[in-house]
Amino acid sequence: MVNTPEALEILGCSRQNLNEMVQKEKVKPIKEMSRDRFHFKEDILKSKE
Numbered sequence: 001m002v003n004t005p006e007a008l009e010i011l012g013c014s015r016q017n018l019n020e021m022v023q024k025e026k027v028k029p030i031k032e033m034s035r036d037r038f039h040f041k042e043d044i045l046k047s048k049e
Helices: 004-011 015-023 041-048
Strands: 037-039
Touching (some): 004 015, 004 037, 004 041, 037 041
């Protein structure tokens, strides 16, 4: 499991790009908090391909 900053580092993208990926359902967070989301690391790595 990775949080938003870790996902951004893996993907090499901005927070805005990650938010767009979530909205387009390319990446699905497993838990959303007020200022952070948690994702499965495998999902982030798959979306990087």
